[in-house]
Amino acid sequence: MSHVVVRLGGGRFALAMDAVAEVGRAPHVTRVPGTPAWVEGVANWRGRILGVLDLRSLLGLPDGDAAHGRLVVLARGGSAVGLLAERVDGVLDVDPAALEPALLTLGAEAGALLEGQLTDDNGPVGVLDAAAVFALRHRVGVARRAG
Numbered sequence: 591m592s593h594v595v596v597r598l599g600g601g602r603f604a605l606a607m608d609a610v611a612e613v614g615r616a617p618h619v620t621r622v623p624g625t626p627a628w629v630e631g632v633a634n635w636r637g638r639i640l641g642v643l644d645l646r647s648l649l650g651l652p653d654g655d656a657a658h659g660r661l662v663v664l665a666r667g668g669s670a671v672g673l674l675a676e677r678v679d680g681v682l683d684v685d686p687a688a689l690e691p692a693l694l695t696l697g698a699e700a701g702a703l704l705e706g707q708l709t710d711d712n713g714p715v716g717v718l719d720a721a722a723v724f725a726l727r728h729r730v731g732v733a734r735r736a737g
Contacts, residue, residue: 593684595715596662596675599651602715604682605673609720611665613678616658617642625730630674635663642672643726649700649716666724673723682715684708689717 593604594613617633619642625631630642642661646653659676689706696704705717 591684591686593682593717594662595679595682596660596673597677597679598649598675599646599653600676601649601651602679602713603649604684604715604717605662605664606684606720607681609664609666611663611670613660613662616661616674619674628726629730633661633672635661635670635672640670640672641727642674643723644674645703645718645723648703648726650697664720664723666720669724669727671724671727682710684717692716 592607594607594610595602595604597603617635619631619633621631622629628644628647630644633640633642640663645651659674660678662673662675662678664671664673686705689708691706692701692704693707703718703722705719707714707716709715
C-alpha cells in the first residue's frame with residue numbers, strides 16, 4: 591500500500607495514500623483560543639474552513655518550521671483535517687505485514703497515533719494511523735469544555 595512520507599520534527603512519518611486528499615503550501619493559520627497546543631488553528635483552504643493540526647507535541651517531537659512547510663490534507667467520510675509538516679519526502683510502499691510495533695519508549699499519546707514502524711534505506715519511518723488522527727477531534731471538545 592502506498593504511503594506519503596512527511597517530515598515532522600526531523601522524523602519521518604508515513605500516511606496512507608488513500609487518506610491523503612492533497613498536499614499544498616502551509617496556509618495562514620488562525621489560532622483558536624482554548625484548544626490544545628497540537629491544534630494549530632483553522633485556515634481557509636479552497637474556500638472552506640479547515641482544522642489544522644501540528645502533531646509534533648503529541649508525538650514528543652521538537653518544534654520545527656512547519657508553518658513554512660507543507661499542509662497535508664486528510665479526508666475521511668466527508669470530513670477533512672490538515673496536518674502541518676516540514677516537508678514531504680515522497681511516496682513509500684508499506685507492507686502492513688512488515689510493520690513492527692511502535693517503540694515502547696514512546697508516550698501513550700504517540701503510540702496511539704501510530705500503526706507501527708518500519709525501517710528502509712533512509713532509516714526509521716513511523717506509520718501514522720489516519721483513523722486515530724481523525725479521532726483527535728473528540729479530545730478538542732473535552733479540552734475546550736475543561737478550559
